[in-house]
Amino acid sequence: MNPTGMLVVIPSRLAVGEPFAVKVKLRGEVRAIPCANGWNTVKPRLRGPFNLNVERGIQYVDACLPEWTGRLDVDCADLDGPRRLVFDGTSQGVFPGDVRPIRMFGGLRFTRPGFHFLKLVDPASGLEGWSNAVRVTEAPPPERIWWGDPHWQTFFSDGIRCPEELYAFARDEAFLDFGAVSDHMEALTDRQWDYFQAVTNDFNAPGRFATLQGQEWTHHLPEGGAPGHRNVYFRGDGGPALRCTDPDCNTLEKLWRKLDGLRDVKAIAIPHHSANAVMGTDWERGWNPRYEKAVEMYSVWGNSEKPREAGNPRPIRSNQGEMAGRHVVDALKRGYRFGFVGGGDIHDGRPGDDLHVRQANVAGYADNLYPQGFTAAMTTELTREAVFDAMVARQTYATTRRRVYLDVAADGAGCPSRLRVEAAAEDGLREATLVRDGEDAERHEPDADPRVVTAEFAIGRLAPGQFAYVRAVTASGDMAWSSPLWGDGK
Numbered sequence: 001m002n003p004t005g006m007l008v009v010i011p012s013r014l015a016v017g018e019p020f021a022v023k024v025k026l027r028g029e030v031r032a033i034p035c036a037n038g039w040n041t042v043k044p045r046l047r048g049p050f051n052l053n054v055e056r057g058i059q060y061v062d063a064c065l066p067e068w069t070g071r072l073d074v075d076c077a078d079l080d081g082p083r084r085l086v087f088d089g090t091s092q093g094v095f096p097g098d099v100r101p102i103r104m105f106g107g108l109r110f111t112r113p114g115f116h117f118l119k120l121v122d123p124a125s126g127l128e129g130w131s132n133a134v135r136v137t138e139a140p141p142p143e144r145i146w147w148g149d150p151h152w153q154t155f156f157s158d159g160i161r162c163p164e165e166l167y168a169f170a171r172d173e174a175f176l177d178f179g180a181v182s183d184h185m186e187a188l189t190d191r192q193w194d195y196f197q198a199v200t201n202d203f204n205a206p207g208r209f210a211t212l213q214g215q216e217w218t219h220h221l222p223e224g225g226a227p228g229h230r231n232v233y234f235r236g237d238g239g240p241a242l243r244c245t246d247p248d249c250n251t252l253e254k255l256w257r258k259l260d261g262l263r264d265v266k267a268i269a270i271p272h273h274s275a276n277a278v279m280g281t282d283w284e285r286g287w288n289p290r291y292e293k294a295v296e297m298y299s300v301w302g303n304s305e306k307p308r309e310a311g312n313p314r315p316i317r318s319n320q321g322e323m324a325g326r327h328v329v330d331a332l333k334r335g336y337r338f339g340f341v342g343g344g345d346i347h348d349g350r351p352g353d354d355l356h357v358r359q360a361n362v363a364g365y366a367d368n369l370y371p372q373g374f375t376a377a378m379t380t381e382l383t384r385e386a387v388f389d390a391m392v393a394r395q396t397y398a399t400t401r402r403r404v405y406l407d408v409a410a411d412g413a414g415c416p417s418r419l420r421v422e423a424a425a426e427d428g429l430r431e432a433t434l435v436r437d438g439e440d441a442e443r444h445e446p447d448a449d450p451r452v453v454t455a456e457f458a459i460g461r462l463a464p465g466q467f468a469y470v471r472a473v474t475a476s477g478d479m480a481w482s483s484p485l486w487g488d489g490k
Contacts, residue, residue, distance in 0.1 A: 003065055004028050005244060006129025007353065008120055010177040012145035012405055014136050022118060022131065023175040024085065026101040028065040030358045045095065049156040050162045051349060056365040058160050061358055068101040075119040076282045081108035084186035102173060106128030115424045115452050132403035133424035146387065147403055148178035150212055150375060151231060151299060152341030152351045157187035161349035161415050163196055167203040174352025180485040182214035182231045185243045196430035206383045219244035219254060220279045226270055227252040229279030233406045235266035235388040239428050256288055257270040257479045268311045270381055271343060272296035275304040278319040287336040294339040294391050295328055297398040297481050298373035299345040300356060304328050313477060329438035332467050332484060342373025371401040394483040404480035406471045416485060419457045421470055428475030429453050436468045462487030
């Protein structure tokens with residue numbers, strides 16, 4: 001059985017000579033994984049008891065080859081290390097008894113600065129797989145880029161699989177650096193929330209995989225004003241359950257009072273799928289600068305940046321589609337200062353590597369969905385506190401499901417007049433565009449290397465309240481959005 005695709009992941013920033021590992025998963029035919037298990041089976045297993053949502057017709061599916069032996073040849077200039085990666089049929093997989101071709105290979109080093117892309121080749125079939133872009137510098141980078149998805153649902157609400165399975169998948173099969181179960185709190189009891197927090201803490205491993213304590217306040221109900229959903233994240237080991245169905249938390253104002261009343265617990269609240277007509281965010285209800293530090297630009301529901309008529313290639317289509325006035329640019333024009341994050345809002349049990357469009361779809365659930373999104377957090381270390389702080393400080397950018405490299409730097413403190421941009425993607429870059437006050441203002445295309453854009457944008461002197469950000473688009477239509485800069489430099 002030959003592979004038909006590869007997931008190849010390497011760090012996004014490295015120094016010359018710094019050792020790193022490449023994570024590889026070989027893909028094949030998508031197949032359903034039945035709901036079958038015994039209580040004494042070693043967990044987590046593919047054949048888990050929680051991989052079917054009857055109402056939505058969501059059946060857990062897997063695209064990794066069930067088994068494979070062979071080698072992959074490494075094709076990359078300016079690289080020291082092994083040139084042959086071997087899957088021997090035994091030292092692979094992610095849990096006891098698993099022989100799927102999922103493995104990490106270390107001992108690699110880049111010998112020259114610049115952008116690099118790692119190509120792996122299966123000599124038996126000729127299949128090629130490319131890694132994400134890595135920016136290699138002479139000195140160690142002051143900040144790393146960590147990739148995560150902070151928005152997952154479980155079988156406790158309207159998704160599939162249990163929290164343990166989701167965290168293990170995100171870490172070991174999707175190769176994410178951080179993530180969070182942020183399930184609908186209205187579906188959970190207090191005791192179940194205790195369990196969620198315990199599992200999240202169990203999987204938190206600084207330096208390897210960071211987990212955030214998250215929950216979704218799911219308020220699109222007419223009672224209470226239908227203000228839209230908020231994903232609430234806590235900086236530490238946990239916090240209270242916040243439900244829009246509880247009388248003391250059934251309006252946006254009451255949610256803010258609950259968070260104001262917390263002692264020694266830091267929290268943020270992130271609106272998501274804001275442009276949707278049913279579940280979206282009513283920006284007329286105002287903005288809380290203390291808690292609403294970021295907005296989810298993109299998820300499986302689509303892109304909330306701007307309307308379809310303004311050139312959005314992935315507008316929200318589900319639940320009556322999009323509504324005018326609810327897009328992210330509408331909030332920014334009101335003066336709401338958000339950083340950008342991307343997420344999954346996945347329900348298919350596969351955070352970081354979703355397969356919504358390939359699932360059984362009895363209820364029409366997946367008809368209008370897109371591949372999920374990612375959050376890139378720029379921090380000095382991989383901890384839950386550092387990821388949380390990056391969201392607070394707007395040191396994040398959002399992407400569709402591709403690890404697009406995007407670095408946007410202003411030319412000094414205060415009111416910047418120029419932005420320096422580096423962007424790269426393994427499938428090629430179509431363009432990098434400066435967005436100023438919600439309108440596309442200037443565009444740069446690749447020069448010598450079609451995978452890389454290096455450019456400067458002249459933004460003039462932004463007045464207080466004005467904003468600018470950069471949107472990069474890859475050759476295959478994936479996107480990345482830098483968090484905005486404002487005219488007063490704040």
